[in-house]
Amino acid sequence: MKEIYRKTSIAGFISGIGMILFCILYYFIWYEGFSVNGDVLFEVGIGGLFALGAGVYFKKAYEKLTDPPVVESAWDMEAIGELNLKRVPSLLPKFVHVDHNGQPLFQIQPTKGRLRNGLLFFSLFEKGMVFPVEYDIASMDGLPIATIRIKNNVKQFLLTLKKPDGTVLGQYIQHLSKSAMKNRGTLYHADGTVWRQLEANNMAGDIDVTDEDGNRTASYRYGLFPYATLPAFQSTAHHEHVSFGAHISSDEKFAYVMIFFFWLDV
Numbered sequence: 001m002k003e004i005y006r007k008t009s010i011a012g013f014i015s016g017i018g019m020i021l022f023c024i025l026y027y028f029i030w031y032e033g034f035s036v037n038g039d040v041l042f043e044v045g046i047g048g049l050f051a052l053g054a055g056v057y058f059k060k061a062y063e064k065l066t067d068p069p070v071v072e073s074a075w076d077m078e079a080i081g082e083l084n085l086k087r088v089p090s091l092l093p094k095f096v097h098v099d100h101n102g103q104p105l106f107q108i109q110p111t112k113g114r115l116r117n118g119l120l121f122f123s124l125f126e127k128g129m130v131f132p133v134e135y136d137i138a139s140m141d142g143l144p145i146a147t148i149r150i151k152n153n154v155k156q157f158l159l160t161l162k163k164p165d166g167t168v169l170g171q172y173i174q175h176l177s178k179s180a181m182k183n184r185g186t187l188y189h190a191d192g193t194v195w196r197q198l199e200a201n202n203m204a205g206d207i208d209v210t211d212e213d214g215n216r217t218a219s220y221r222y223g224l225f226p227y228a229t230l231p232a233f234q235s236t237a238h239h240e241h242v243s244f245g246a247h248i249s250s251d252e253k254f255a256y257v258m259i260f261f262f263w264l265d266v
Helices: 002-029 034-064 117-118 250-264
Strands: 084-089 094-096 104-110 133-139 145-152 156-162 168-175 184-189 194-199 207-208 216-223 239-242
Touching: 002 034, 084 250, 133 250, 145 250, 156 250, 168 250, 184 250, 194 250, 207 250, 216 250, 239 250
Parallel strands: none
Antiparallel strands: 084 094, 084 239, 094 104, 104 133, 133 145, 145 156, 156 168, 168 184, 184 194, 207 216, 216 239
């Protein structure tokens, strides 16, 4: 969590300084008068001040946090009951799941070594539009855990969860015609049998997944949650909180991580 705040602070400072420099350049080259084109100067200047303020705010936040202990690569997903999803400021999509103390557990980022994944800074490509994309789930020290493959063939989204050796753990299919108003789809085992039927109440917000007996297998909450008062989370007002049912396997937990990652588009 401390590293996320540090990078957010750096991003704020860089953005703010860049906008302030643009204002100076704009004033001497293109500026004619406030009533003519001063709106650009004003808006960019205000944006720059806000960005610098955010940089200072998050700098103070990460300075308050202590350095977390190093997480061992051999942690057990089956023993984890809840996660909090945090986006890391970067050119390409990168997310970190942390525990209730803000301790990073694993990360999700585009698979390295694939040239087309370098285009994922365009939101158009993040969900497999035009070409399939792959994201790695890896421990914080880079040890691969699983791979998420997302493909959009216009009619449906196909998500595939694989082990590092390529073995398929499961697939999730969401038909575009059936999910225009709310996310819904089917999670399958590797052999093609139905694992779970999933349906969100809406396109965003609270999400609950239950099994055929009505027991909760996973849930997602956006907003304040029980750990919001802890130091690691005080600097941001809202959080993405995922919890798992105690009776599900680690493979199913990773399947929900994949699906929520796809649904939430954070």
